[in-house]
Amino acid sequence: MSFFTYRDGAMHAEGVALATIAAQVGTPFYCYSTGALRAAWREFADGIRGMNARVCYAMKANSNLAVIRLFGELGAGADIVSLGEMQRALAAGIPARRIIYSGVGKKPSELMAALQAGVGQINVESSAELETLNAVAGQLGVAADITIRVNPDVDAGTHAKITTGRKENKFGIDIDLARDAYALAGRLPNLRVVGVAMHIGSQLTSLNPYRSAIARMRALIGQLRSDGHAIDRFDIGGGLGIVYADEKPPSISDFLAMAARETDGLGCELTFEPGRRLVGEAGVLVSEVILVKPGAAKTFVVVDAAMNDLIRPTLYEAWHDIVPVKERRDAATIRCDIVGPICESGDYLAQNRDLPPLAAGDLVMIRSVGAYGAVMASAYNTRPLAPEVMVDGTRFAVTRPRPSIEEMLSVERFPPWMEPTKP
Ligand SMILES: *Cc1c(COP(=O)(O)O)cnc(C)c1O
Numbered sequence: 482m483s484f485f486t487y488r489d490g491a492m493h494a495e496g497v498a499l500a501t502i503a504a505q506v507g508t509p510f511y512c513y514s515t516g517a518l519r520a521a522w523r524e525f526a527d528g529i530r531g532m533n534a535r536v537c538y539a540m541k542a543n544s545n546l547a548v549i550r551l552f553g554e555l556g557a558g559a560d561i562v563s564l565g566e567m568q569r570a571l572a573a574g575i576p577a578r579r580i581i582y583s584g585v586g587k588k589p590s591e592l593m594a595a596l597q598a599g600v601g602q603i604n605v606e607s608s609a610e611l612e613t614l615n616a617v618a619g620q621l622g623v624a625a626d627i628t629i630r631v632n633p634d635v636d637a638g639t640h641a642k643i644t645t646g647r648k649e650n651k652f653g654i655d656i657d658l659a660r661d662a663y664a665l666a667g668r669l670p671n672l673r674v675v676g677v678a679m680h681i682g683s684q685l686t687s688l689n690p691y692r693s694a695i696a697r698m699r700a701l702i703g704q705l706r707s708d709g710h711a712i713d714r715f716d717i718g719g720g721l722g723i724v725y726a727d728e729k730p731p732s733i734s735d736f737l738a739m740a741a742r743e744t745d746g747l748g749c750e751l752t753f754e755p756g757r758r759l760v761g762e763a764g765v766l767v768s769e770v771i772l773v774k775p776g777a778a779k780t781f782v783v784v785d786a787a788m789n790d791l792i793r794p795t796l797y798e799a800w801h802d803i804v805p806v807k808e809r810r811d812a813a814t815i816r817c818d819i820v821g822p823i824c825e826s827g828d829y830l831a832q833n834r835d836l837p838p839l840a841a842g843d844l845v846m847i848r849s850v851g852a853y854g855a856v857m858a859s860a861y862n863t864r865p866l867a868p869e870v871m872v873d874g875t876r877f878a879v880t881r882p883r884p885s886i887e888e889m890l891s892v893e894r895f896p897p898w899m900e901p902t903k904p
């Protein structure tokens with residue numbers, strides 16, 4: 482079921498016309514469908530029923546407080562990668578015990594704050610971090626529940642910038658070195674080993690890399706147990722892909738059934754950390770055409786969203802479907818690049834697209850931007866961050882307003898040696 486469809490010739494998010502939101506909020510803006518978010522969550526919740534498993538939302542995909550709160554109320558924990566995300570998770574009502582702290586470089590001060598808040602699990606990625614965490618936990622007089630993130634050296638078959646499970650990636654501890662790392666963890670008095678973790682990449686469209694990785698981790702778990710470690714949790718990470726163009730990612734239920742099968746008899750509680758799959762298809766970006774510039778080779782459609790709002794096309798060569806908000810029945814199309822106003826040749830949202838002829842003032846909708854969209858936005862060119870809007874049935878609300886330029890400038894300071902500015 483799609484939550485973004487044409488009704489009477491106008492693109493709607495559930496029961497709200499995107500043009501209505503545009504008129505009230507201005508463009509560009511991100512729009513999230515509560516129905517789509519709930520539906521994705523429901524598939525995970527249904528899929529783990531009867532399993533000893535939990536789902537911790539990888540909130541770096543979309544850390545809007547309202548989105549986190551929705552998942553939290555539905556029972557999600559959170560996978561965080563920074564203290565800022567921890568504070569967001571707590572502010573959105575996720576209990577600290579349900580938070581997992583991941584990341585390749587956690588500072589002592591960050592580990593301390595996480596332990597003080599009482600996060601439920603810290604996924605450690607290096608021997609150096611084991612030592613640091615042990616020292617910090619000792620200072621606080623607490624024991625830290627940890628897993629070690631192991632790099633199983635499998636190819637996730639995804640874009641180079643989002644593959645994480647190969648030897649040459651910076652993430653986790655090489656599977657060949659994992660036993661030594663666990664031996665160290667076992668000797669450190671303030672750490673309590675609770676399991677193993679992996680996360681092999683993002684936007685995976687095949688289950689095979691998961692199967693290979695889980696098989697390797699199973700063998701490791703056996704060795705670790707014979708070494709005397711209590712391995713009660715197996716954190717499988719996230720990474721399940723979504724549809725951008727014509728991908729055929731596995732269904733959530735097939736993914737979970739695969740995980741159940743491949744870990745059968747292991748006696749571990751499983752943790753899933755989906756990010757993209759929960760939010761990616763639930764979000765769109767709406768932008769207005771500023772002008773159309775016909776060129777010799779192709780036409781440039783300049784819109785008011787740019788690479789600072791959505792960097793995925795520039796960073797990952799990502800392909801996002803773009804459609805007019807007002808339904809077009811005309812068959813004629815023109816070959817065009819959809820570009821933003823920023824002075825960078827990399828500032829495009831789509832290249833060589835065949836779209837119905839567009840004119841200044843038309844609205845376009847960019848699909849599948851709910852993950853790694855708004856969270857990766859910047860204010861480059863002093864362009865205010867695009868607001869985020871949540872739709873639920875026939876209602877909508879702005880969950881992060883567009884800052885005014887005055888607000889943006891007000892956080893900056895002149896050094897005291899500069900003369901005061903003249904009015
Ligand atoms: C980014 C990340 C995830 C989520 O990845 P998706 O591809 O968005 O599902 C899960 N776990 C860890 C440790 C991550 O870094």
